[in-house]
Amino acid sequence: MALIDTHAHLSDERYAEDLDEVLLRAREAGLTKIILASAAMDDSRDSIRIAAGKNSAELELWCMVGVHPHDSDKYTDETHDQLRSWLSDRVRNRIVALGEIGLDYFYDLSPRDIQRQVFRRQLDLAFEADIPIVLHERDAVMDTLIILEEYHRAGRLKSVPGVVHCFSGSEEVAEKLLSYGFYLGFDGPVTFKNSKRAPYVISMTPADRLLIETDSPYLTPVPFRGHRNEPCYVKYVLEKMAEIKGVSPEIMAEATMENACRLFGI
Ligand SMILES: [Zn+2]
Ligand SMILES: [Zn+2]
Numbered sequence: 001m002a003l004i005d006t007h008a009h010l011s012d013e014r015y016a017e018d019l020d021e022v023l024l025r026a027r028e029a030g031l032t033k034i035i036l037a038s039a040a041m042d043d044s045r046d047s048i049r050i051a052a053g054k055n056s057a058e059l060e061l062w063c064m065v066g067v068h069p070h071d072s073d074k075y076t077d078e079t080h081d082q083l084r085s086w087l088s089d090r091v092r093n094r095i096v097a098l099g100e101i102g103l104d105y106f107y108d109l110s111p112r113d114i115q116r117q118v119f120r121r122q123l124d125l126a127f128e129a130d131i132p133i134v135l136h137e138r139d140a141v142m143d144t145l146i147i148l149e150e151y152h153r154a155g156r157l158k159s160v161p162g163v164v165h166c167f168s169g170s171e172e173v174a175e176k177l178l179s180y181g182f183y184l185g186f187d188g189p190v191t192f193k194n195s196k197r198a199p200y201v202i203s204m205t206p207a208d209r210l211l212i213e214t215d216s217p218y219l220t221p222v223p224f225r226g227h228r229n230e231p232c233y234v235k236y237v238l239e240k241m242a243e244i245k246g247v248s249p250e251i252m253a254e255a256t257m258e259n260a261c262r263l264f265g266i
Pocket of ligand 2: 007037
């Protein structure tokens with residue numbers, strides 16, 4: 001059974017001491033691919049470096065680059081040009097997506113109007129570079145849908161725009177996003193006892209649109225909740241999703257691997 005973690009922040013300082021062991025444990029747990037997530041320019045740079053430096057035939061590493069809504073107020077023309085330059089050399093840089101981009105009104109770490117502006121600028125960049133996006137949305141679903149609808153109508157959203165990572169919305173929102181061609185990514189919270197909405201959304205989402213991720217070092221699944229997360233724990237998310245879908249973990253692993261390879265072209 002070959003597994004993929006499509007979203008892991010391995011450039012996080014919490015892995016500075018033992019990244020090699022983390023990667024080894026991932027391999028031992030059956031992972032053959034990991035996509036490194038990025039949230040700011042410095043960790044985009046680190047993700048590129050790690051993906052290139054630690055990639056191996058047994059455990060392929062890929063990455064995304066982009067600016068998270070939290071850091072929107074640091075996005076300058078220079079940032080935009082640097083992202084564009086990385087994307088223009090995406091094969092060498094092992095970049096398969098632009099992300100995390102989107103809106104986060106829960107923490108409001110950047111002013112909302114700036115968040116929307118930077119989200120739009122990166123959507124333009126993704127369209128221009130013809131690359132999938134990794135969308136982060138928290139407590140900002142209305143504005144996210146308004147902007148996506150605007151891009152969709154203008155023909156500036158790819159027919160398969162990317163993945164809505166760590167999806168936690170309602171089934172109506174899921175339907176809307178699926179209709180735009182998005183994949184939905186799920187993480188550790190699906191294993192929590194109080195998880196009610198996610199199982200319903202997973203059961204209604206077509207199996208060829210589901211992705212499995214960890215969002216390491218965050219969102220650690222049961223039974224390791226409370227500890228630092230790492231890619232080897234992706235199997236707990238996988239097992240839970242297989243149970244919800246009523247299929248074996250092997251079938252779920254195969255489907256989510258195929259989905260990730262199709263979406264990210266890996
Ligand atoms: Zn996120
Ligand atoms: Zn993340």
